[in-house]
Amino acid sequence: MTEQFGLLCIGNAIVDILSPVSDELIAAQEAHGMKRNAMNLIDPKRAQEIYELMSSATETSGGSACNTAACYGSFGGKGAFIGLTANDQFGQIFSHDIHAQKIHYSTPPLENGVGTARSYILVTPDGHRTMNTYLGACVHLNPTHIDEGLVKSSAITYLEGFLFDEPQAKQAFITAADLTHKYQRKIALTLSDTFCVERHRSDFLSFIRERVDILFANELELISLYQTNDLDEAIQKAKKDCKFVVVTMGPQGSQIITEHETVRVHAEPTQVVDTTGAGDSYAAGVLFGLSQNLPLKECARLGSIAAAEVISHFGPRPLTSLASLIPADLKAA
């Protein structure tokens, strides 16, 4: 049975509000509980406080899994997305931008007065981002939003760990995973964030062992999951839990570990402006490579190419068509 979509992503539908900030601003906010370089969940009151601290901002569609879907579309892949916005201007921005990447997206917007989710992203001079997310409409994502036909039509369903933070969304997550396997499709998961891993470690471990075919994590998330300080030890453990593990290591590149082989690739050289979306775009490159049946090393290379584009400017979505960045030798493959 052929699939209509190479990739279905399910995640939070978020508009990012980004601005550059000083290290001092973050340091001062750490006293108020803000975790640097992490994703902090906030309420509307705190959102307003943080917004007022930010300089003139740039708005762009975001959301981890949706960034992956957008990049997958930018590579030329046929993808779909499930996620919940509200019927407001931010929701319209979100919907426009995912459709602009030719991604199938038809989750009806929420009409109950809760706004589209927003992430207030503070970018420090080192290019790293500290996210402060008001989930808004996203917390209302539930199993009824998981379109069985879409899951059935998609070779891989990709889930972001952030969904574990909300009970209904977590249930939607389980539903999607069950349907994926009902139709002999594959399920991919990204761990999303070290603090998210800490919040849900045992649930993540069970979920990975029972249901995940492809696991994405950065080095910090993986060592947090396995409660070790040694990346190699964490990888060995992950390898026992999942047959296909992808680990990103920032400027040190990435590796893909399967039953049969381990491949390592370097990061593509670029000037880092804003790391928002680095992992999401990397995952898209790997998943697009897999959909093209490329060797693992080339999948990882596409991941590095996508990440380099995305971190070279503000915002998590590519400003250049990723299809135009595919090296000629891979197009010929």
Added chain:
Amino acid sequence: MTEQFGLLCIGNAIVDILSPVSDELIAAQEAHGMKRNAMNLIDPKRAQEIYELMSSATETSGGSACNTAACYGSFGGKGAFIGLTANDQFGQIFSHDIHAQKIHYSTPPLENGVGTARSYILVTPDGHRTMNTYLGACVHLNPTHIDEGLVKSSAITYLEGFLFDEPQAKQAFITAADLTHKYQRKIALTLSDTFCVERHRSDFLSFIRERVDILFANELELISLYQTNDLDEAIQKAKKDCKFVVVTMGPQGSQIITEHETVRVHAEPTQVVDTTGAGDSYAAGVLFGLSQNLPLKECARLGSIAAAEVISHFGPRPLTSLASLIPADLKAA
């Protein structure tokens, strides 16, 4: 009498929606009346059509005079802005961003259901921008919005030519100019756009001759105003109509022509990504320099520095504090 503000800007309050497009897309739209590299006024239906042609976009506050106010604030100048948004999410973005630059802004948002103005900006590979603006709430700006106290408290009131496109806004423009001179303040005008000049040439000429103390224009706008193909001839004519004329010439730099002297400066070297806001930021540098009583050549240099920052990335507002870019020898002045 000392002034509370160095600069009061009055103009359209717009949120920019920017995305990269191909030359072919613009060429195809020219058949539908879109003028390349210009500001095209559009209705909501056309706005939707154009938005659907655009790739994944970036939203940021814009508006010509407001960009100038924001840059003036970023230099450390004390400024104010008058312009009309609606009470919607785009209006909130606009208001946040101008306050973030410490610009006084208190025009109450419109509550009649018309949305905040949006400019759909198509950026071609050469870095030039073609703007398509739905004026929304802006067309309701009228003389009652011109706060006499603000005009009185501001050394210079800066007006964007785009306001001439709407009868009520044009009347607000005249009111502001009259008040400016009532309080012996100075009035500055930017011609904004060649097509705007063509639409209102005789009104512009009368207004400049009767009321304008400082005139900003790019070379194309100036030769359009004086209906000549020769920039030097246009400058000679402008010099007769206004005692202080500032002409930008893109990569060829800029010149300031007064009764007493003519100064020329080169453009600062930079990689051009998106020229949106180039003229607005340049004007802010000149006006900030004037507020610091710097020599004209140094005023123009600050203009070039601001423009170089703004055109090196997507969007019309600086991502770096312009105060941090003021050369040490000028700070000491």
